Amino acid sequence: MRTFAYARADSVERAVDAQHAQQAGAFVAGGTLLLDLVKLDVMRPQQVTDISALPMKEVAFVDDDRLRIGALVTNTDLAHHPDVRQHYPLLSQAILNGASTQIRNMASTGGNLMQRTRCPYFRDVAAACNKREPGSGCDAMQGINRMHAVLGGSEHCIAVHPSDMCVALAAIGATVTLQGPDGTRDVDFGNFHRLPGETPHQEQDITDDELIVALTLAPPLAPQGAAYVKLRDRASYEFALAAAGAMISLDGDMIGEARLALGGVATKPWRCAEAEEILRGQPAETATFERAAEAALADAQPLEHNAFKVPLARQAIVRALRDATRDAKEGHA
Ligand SMILES: Cc1cc2nc3c(=O)[nH]c(=O)nc-3n(C[C@H](O)[C@H](O)[C@H](O)COP(=O)(O)OP(=O)(O)OC[C@H]3O[C@@H](n4cnc5c(N)ncnc54)[C@H](O)[C@@H]3O)c2cc1C
Structure with a gap:
């Protein structure tokens, strides 16, 4: 495993500034994905900014009928939150179908949106993968592609998006709020994850120095x-x-x-x-x-x-x- 520098951010602004100043930096929230991929040498950050202490853990209704979820709310807390269980039961069910209790206790909302594919060729640095190494090819095309996508693929990538939570969010509808060096912007959840096309390495509509601060759900369908x-x-x-x-x-x-x-x-x-x-x-x-x-x-x-x-x-x-x-x-x- 390669070594990296580690710093804990004490404000959203300082986290974004720290990331902006880095060539190869990464945020870490729960660490359930990042550390796996660092150990596999798939992700190679030189500087890791720990965002886990930032004030992004609130779940509350805004504008009366839209639930705002801080990016650091854990998957467990979100799934069991009374407003989620009552008004967005699909989200609760989807989260509880993912991973294990231990992982859900650590995994954050922002980290779930940013999770990478489980494609075995992506996770194996000896394999060709356009998502990991642009232009290197895709070993899944002629390889064992039992787990791969039947919808949304391209000749450059057929890796499946692995999240359960994001399936519920796609059905519910949501806005992702990002904070970067120049302020905040909102991205419609439906456009946040990109189709692979010719650039499978560009997975989400977010730049390296932007932080997901919150997610705001569309008003609940009722009765549902x-x-x-x-x-x-x-x-x-x-x-x-x-x-x-x-x-x-x-x-x-x-x-x-x-x-x-x-x-x-x-x-x-x-x-x-x-x-x-x-x-x-x-x-x-x-x-x-x-x-x-x-x-x-x-x-x-x-x-x-x-x-x-x-x-x-x-x-x-x-x-x-x-x-x-x-x-x-x-x-x-
Ligand atoms: C063994 C295993 C089984 C799993 N099974 C499932 C499953 O069945 N279903 C499912 O949906 N998921 C599953 N997961 C995935 C799990 O849900 C994710 O690992 C988790 O949600 C990531 O959250 P985290 O806070 O730990 O992210 P981290 O590991 O801290 O970060 C992940 C990535 O997101 C970035 N990031 C984190 N927070 C932010 C932010 N606020 N803004 C911008 N970037 C950010 C990091 O830089 C990193 O690139 C599984 C994971 C493991 C390890």
């Missing part, structure tokens, strides 16, 4: 039912092969509003806008859910080893919509 379905090789402590997050409001037996996003199958948290269109105003029944699932995967491009993900994702969608409908009928919110 929600369900997060995660299908994986083992029942816990595993990343998704396919995951679906669904929120539904009902008008009698008809769907009022619907939100749907996928994980485990795409290169970024994947909002299924066309499927949502199909769902709105239709009977809340299996035939409707299957049509939506078909539309959500219509552009899928399976690889040699991962064609199974297409029917798997469809099944995850149908199950999530069915469970969300049941939840709505039981009058969750």
Whole structure:
């Protein structure tokens, strides 16, 4: 493992300034991802700025109906926060489906947004990876690509975005607030993660010297039912092969509003806008859910080893919509 300098920031401004002054710096929050990748030699910061003591741990409603979440709120605290459980149950469910209790206790909201792919070729410095080493190629294309993306890939990268929390955020809608040397700016969550295209190393709309300070959720869907379905090789402590997050409001037996996003199958948290269109105003029944699932995967491009993900994702969608409908009928919110 390479050595790096370490400093603890005592204000947001000083954290940003410290990062701005560095050529190869990195923030560290919970450290659950950064330290892994430093040990693997995938990330090579020379200076690490510890942001864990900064005042970014608040969860509170702003403008009456939008929940603002500080970037340092831990995954555990967020999942169990009463306002999240009551008004954004999909977010709570998605987080609790990720990682393990110990990791969630350390992992931060900002760090989850910034987490890197689990593609084994990205994590192996002996392999070619355009995300890790731009222009070096992609060994996953002809390699073992069972875990890789069927949506949003390019000829340069097919790595899956691994987050569960971000699937819920894609469905809910949110704004990411960044602070840089010149002040703050807001980025729509849907545009925060980038498609790989020709530049898979540019993963998010954030510069090296910008800090995520908070996330503000869109107003909750009400009344709503929600369900997060995660299908994986083992029942816990595993990343998704396919995951679906669904929120539904009902008008009698008809769907009022619907939100749907996928994980485990795409290169970024994947909002299924066309499927949502199909769902709105239709009977809340299996035939409707299957049509939506078909539309959500219509552009899928399976690889040699991962064609199974297409029917798997469809099944995850149908199950999530069915469970969300049941939840709505039981009058969750
Ligand atoms: C074994 C294991 C299993 C896991 N399983 C899952 C899973 O099933 N589902 C899932 O969703 N996740 C999973 N995770 C990922 C976990 O959720 C992330 O590691 C965690 O959210 C990262 O948060 P952190 O605070 O520890 O980030 P850190 O490791 O501190 O930082 C991660 C990256 O984010 C940057 N960063 C951190 N905070 C900020 C900020 N405020 N502004 C700008 N940049 C920032 C850092 O510079 C670094 O590049 C797993 C992780 C591990 C190690």
